[in-house]
Amino acid sequence: MGRVLMGVLVSMSLAGQVVAAPVIQRGGPKGEVDRERLDAALDKVAGTVGVCWRGARPKAVSVEVTVAADGTVESAKPRTKGKVAVCAAAVLAVQKLAEATKSYSATIMFPTSATGTAAASTQDAVMSGIKSSKQISACRSKGEALTGKLNVRFLVKPMGRIVDVEVVSSTLGDKSVATCLVKAISAVKLDMDNKGTIEFVMPFVFNGGGGGGGGGGGGGDEARSTAGASLQPTKKGPLDTAELAKVMHAARPKFTACYEKQAAKQRTIAGDVVLRYTIRADGTTRNVKIKRTTMNNAAVENCIVGVGEKLEFSNVAGRKETRVVYPFRFAAQ
Numbered sequence: 001m002g003r004v005l006m007g008v009l010v011s012m013s014l015a016g017q018v019v020a021a022p023v024i025q026r027g028g029p030k031g032e033v034d035r036e037r038l039d040a041a042l043d044k045v046a047g048t049v050g051v052c053w054r055g056a057r058p059k060a061v062s063v064e065v066t067v068a069a070d071g072t073v074e075s076a077k078p079r080t081k082g083k084v085a086v087c088a089a090a091v092l093a094v095q096k097l098a099e100a101t102k103s104y105s106a107t108i109m110f111p112t113s114a115t116g117t118a119a120a121s122t123q124d125a126v127m128s129g130i131k132s133s134k135q136i137s138a139c140r141s142k143g144e145a146l147t148g149k150l151n152v153r154f155l156v157k158p159m160g161r162i163v164d165v166e167v168v169s170s171t172l173g174d175k176s177v178a179t180c181l182v183k184a185i186s187a188v189k190l191d192m193d194n195k196g197t198i199e200f201v202m203p204f205v206f207n208g209g210g211g212g213g214g215g216g217g218g219g220g221d222e223a224r225s226t227a228g229a230s231l232q233p234t235k236k237g238p239l240d241t242a243e244l245a246k247v248m249h250a251a252r253p254k255f256t257a258c259y260e261k262q263a264a265k266q267r268t269i270a271g272d273v274v275l276r277y278t279i280r281a282d283g284t285t286r287n288v289k290i291k292r293t294t295m296n297n298a299a300v301e302n303c304i305v306g307v308g309e310k311l312e313f314s315n316v317a318g319r320k321e322t323r324v325v326y327p328f329r330f331a332a333q
Contacts, residue, residue, distance in 0.1 A: 022042040022043070022045075022046050022049075022108050022109060022110045022111070023108070023109050023111075023151055023168055023169035024038065024039070024042075024106055024107075024108060024109075024169070025062060025106075025107040025108065025109045025169070026106065026107040027104060027105045027106035027107055028104060028106040029100040029101065029102070029104045029106075030102075030104075031100070031101050034098070034100040034101055034104075036272065036294075037098035037099065037100065037294070038097060038098050038100070038106070040098065040271070040272075040294050041071070041096075041097045041098040042097070042108060045092070045095045045097070046110065048091060048095065049088050049091050049092060049110055051087070051091065052084050052087035052088045052091065053084070053112045057082075057084045057112045058080060058082060058084060058085075058112065059111070059112060060080070060109050060110060060111045060112060060168075061078070061080040061082075061084055061085040061088050061109070061110050061112065062078075062079040062080045062085070062107055062108065062109045062110075063076055063077065063078055063079060063080075063085065063088050063089045063092050063107070063108050063110070064076070064077045064078075064079050064105065064106070064107045064108075065077075065092060065097075065105065065106055065107075065108060066103070066104075066105045067097050067100070067103060067104055067105070067106070068103050069099065069100055069101065069102055069103050070099055071096050071097045071098050071099045071100070072096065072097075073092060073093055073094070073095055073096070073097060074103075075093070076089040076090070076092045076093035077089055079107055084112070088110055092108070109168070109169075111153060111168065111199070111201060125160065125190055125191060125192040126156060126190060126192075126200060128191075129160075129188045129189070129190040129191070130185070130188060130202070133184060133185075133187075133188050135183070135184035135187055135188075136181065136184040136185065136188070138180070138184070139177060139180035139181045139184050140204075140206075142176070142177055142180055143172065143174065143177035143180075143206050144206070146172050146173070146174055146177065146206045147172075147206055148170065148171035148172040148173065148205075148206055149170070149171055149172070149203055149204065149205045149206070150167050150169065150170035150171070150172055150177075150178055150181070150203070150204050151167070151168050151169045151170070151201055151202070151203050151204075152165065152166070152167055152168070152178075152181055152182065152185060152201070152202050152203075152204065153165070153166050153167075153168045153199065153200065153201045153202075154166070154185055154186075154199075154200055154202075155197055155198070155199055155200075156190065156192075156197065156198045156199075156200065157197055158196070158197070159192070159193060160189065160190030160191060160192040160193070161190075162185060162186060162188055162190065163186075165182045165185045165186045166182065167181070167182060168201065172206065177206075181204065205329070233248075233324065233325065233326045233327065234324070234325045235322055235323065235324045235325075236322065236323045237279070237320055237321055237322025237323055238319055238320055238322060239279055239313060239319075239322035239324075243313060243314060244313075244324065247311060247312070247313055248311075248326065251307060251311060254307045255304055255307055255328060257303075258300050258303035258304050258307065259300050259328075259330040261299075261303070262297060262299050262300050263330075266297075269295060269297055269300070269330075270295065270330055270331040271293065271294035271295030271296070271297075271329075271330060271331075272292070272293065272294045272295065272327060272328065272329050272330075273290060273292075273293045273294075273295055273300065273301060273304055273327070273328050273330065274290065274291045274292040274293065274325060274326070274327045274328075275288070275289075275290060275291065275304055275305070275308050275324075275325070275326045275327070275328070276288070276289050276290070276291040276323070276324070276325050276326075277289070277308050277309075277311070277323075277324055277326075278321050278322070278323050278324070279311075279313050279321060279322040279323075279324065280321055281315070281316060281317060281318060281319040281320070281321065282315045283312050283313035283314050283315045283316075284311075284312065284313075285308060285309060285310075285311050285313075288305050288308040288309045289305065290304070290305060291325060295330060300330070304328070
């Protein structure tokens with residue numbers, strides 16, 4: 001079964017307004033890891049750019065940027081007409097985005113905010129409604145063999161009525177799944193009594209059916225962690241790929257527990273954690289380290305290292321060592 005990771009990207013608020021997640025319309029860094037870093041950086045600057053969302057404004061604004069390899073924004077030009085886009089470009093011009101292998105140009109779309117603020121209780125009600133929808137589950141199953149991510153935007157009107165559902169970006173390459181999700185989300189009836197209108201941008205990440213190539217295999221949607229489509233495990237050495245997938249799949253609940261223990265205390269933590277380790281001939285691991293992280297939570301990362309140190313693979317005398325780089329993505333559901 002393909003795994004889908006969902007998270008609500010509406011927690012940043014400014015002057016009573018909800019700031020929706022920006023998306024890369026065109027261009028951007030070519031490397032998948034670099035694109036993931038840029039996505040994360042844009043989520044962080046969305047609140048800063050949100051100072052422009054005052055008074056009359058378009059539904060979204062687009063800004064074309066040129067970014068140096070160290071993340072410095074060298075130029076920012078509005079692609080949408082009007083003062084709001086000019087303001088957004090000016091603010092973005094002084095921001096520091098994610099580092100990349102090479103410099104790049106990109107057109108970034110920033111959805112402007114709707115009225116109202118998404119409180120934690122509102123987010124929980126939306127996530128509960130999405131998670132319990134059989135129609136949405138059917139859409140997930142339909143896309144279980146796909147890899148990629150799509151962002152779905154929608155408004156929650158008073159009394160939990162969902163309207164204006166649309167896909168604002170997608171890398172799936174299959175429009176039928178996007179169409180399915182739009183219809184399914186539109187049909188969700190939320191159990192809430194909000195009075196204002198709230199905007200949500202919800203990402204759906206498909207990892208191509210799980211298994212060794214998807215970061216740990218199948219499992220239920222209740223799990224909070226999985227490797228994303230652009231975060232594929234790699235190995236260098238003789239260990240069989242199937243064995244790697246099997247052992248990591250068995251250990252997956254322990255890795256997930258590392259995140260969930262901390263998420264219970266701080267529900268907003270999320271990010272990618274890339275684990276690196278070497279497998280000896282006797283099947284034990286050594287040199288277990290965090291190669292890269294966007295979560296920056298020592299408790300989660302130290303726990304993951306601890307689980308990695310206790311992994312056990314087959315014991316084959318004389319076998320050369322195998323080096324593994326294994327990524328995880330964690331986000332609240």
